[in-house]
Amino acid sequence: MRRPDPLPRGFGDRAFSFEQAVDRSISVWRLRSDDLRTPFRGVREPADRPVTILTRCEALQIRMPEGGVFSHATAALLHGLPIPRVLADGPLHVSVPRPVRAPRISGVVGHQVQFCDGDVVSIRGWRVTSATRTWRDLASRLSVAESVALGDAIIHWRSRRASISDLARRASTLRGRPGAVTSAAAIPLLHERSESPQESALRVMLVQAGLPRLDVNVPLYDANGAFVARPDLRFPEFRVVIEYEGDHHRSDRAQWRRDFARTMALQDLGETVIRLGAADLVPETAKLVTRILVRAGWSSFAT
The missing domain is CATH 3.40.960.10 (VSR Endonuclease)
Structure with missing residues (x-):
């Protein structure tokens, strides 16, 4: 079997879009070679590239919709915050501001939300929901103990990203919504010295x-x-x-x-x-x- 032609410099170790490939005169047949895979529609990357939260986000960033922000479980992982494995191993999450339509991409869960000041931060140059916004967004998917574990990591005294008061204010914005009971129950149980x-x-x-x-x-x-x-x-x-x-x-x-x-x-x-x-x-x-x-x-x- 004939080996595929080498990719142009800069294409052999990262994700790239179909349009970028065409601009560099990479043929459609070359893009269908077994040494490439399609993490998301319109995106290619080397088939032997490790699959991590960072490589998945880099590939999705190419298809990020207007105003799109990595959120929910994906944001927690990018912040280095603890979440249950069932969420960590799941699809990527992207939120967009209303009235932008939530993305419909295979392997991605899209959310249409209302952002407030301070809700979006930058990680590796990517737009990501802040730690406190992420804690709020995940409240409906976590048990009280899991919500406390996430909150403890956010308020930890050695690497404090927010205070208990900050999280309490976030919890108050969920009143009457999914996750309100869990987040309210978690607040008095938070502790800044918990290590795991x-x-x-x-x-x-x-x-x-x-x-x-x-x-x-x-x-x-x-x-x-x-x-x-x-x-x-x-x-x-x-x-x-x-x-x-x-x-x-x-x-x-x-x-x-x-x-x-x-x-x-x-x-x-x-x-x-x-x-x-x-x-x-x-x-x-x-x-x-x-x-x-x-x-x-x-x-x-x-x-």
Whole structure:
């Protein structure tokens, strides 16, 4: 089989439009070669190009409608914000301002919306909904715990993109619309020191179970003022610590040894340490923690 002719310089490693190809005298037959694929109608790209959120958006940008903005799950991914995998692996989302007609492109979900000041920012030169607008737009697709995880990432103290007040104002604009109940319930559960979506989900589960006040990633020191650890979650009145551990805590031997030493150090301070993983994000865990807190002196009747 004859190998396809080389593409002109600049066409072999990126997405390009049919019109751009014709302008460079690339034939229709060449555009149908097996070494090219069609991510969207009227767009070609090398067939061996990795499929990532960035390459997908770059290809779609060529077909972006007038005033189009990457939004919803696509915007969350471009911002580096956590969303459920089912949304992350789904189609791209594009919003256009009314009265522009929402795009109808295979592999794309189009939205016709009303933008406000500050709703659109630039990422890699692309127009993308802001983090707060994205949180609002996704409210109807998320559970309360998922909405909190997304919000926690937006307000995180090390990389703050907005405040809780900013998100509360966004939630108020959903009153009477899909997502209003979820976003309103998420606001009082947000915390700027949460370090991961799983940690956020665990905290939400414990708070919703009616357990007492939690510290989130607050450093602990020994009697001499030396740093000991920064527990993920802690019930300070009862000296009960909860550590969430991802898979790498189990599979990485060096990490496992650090975790063991950390647990011993916390226990030496008089803390009760509970180590949990992804399989423990279930209601039975809240009941277990409740029993441990009761043994430590907590009474649910006192809250």
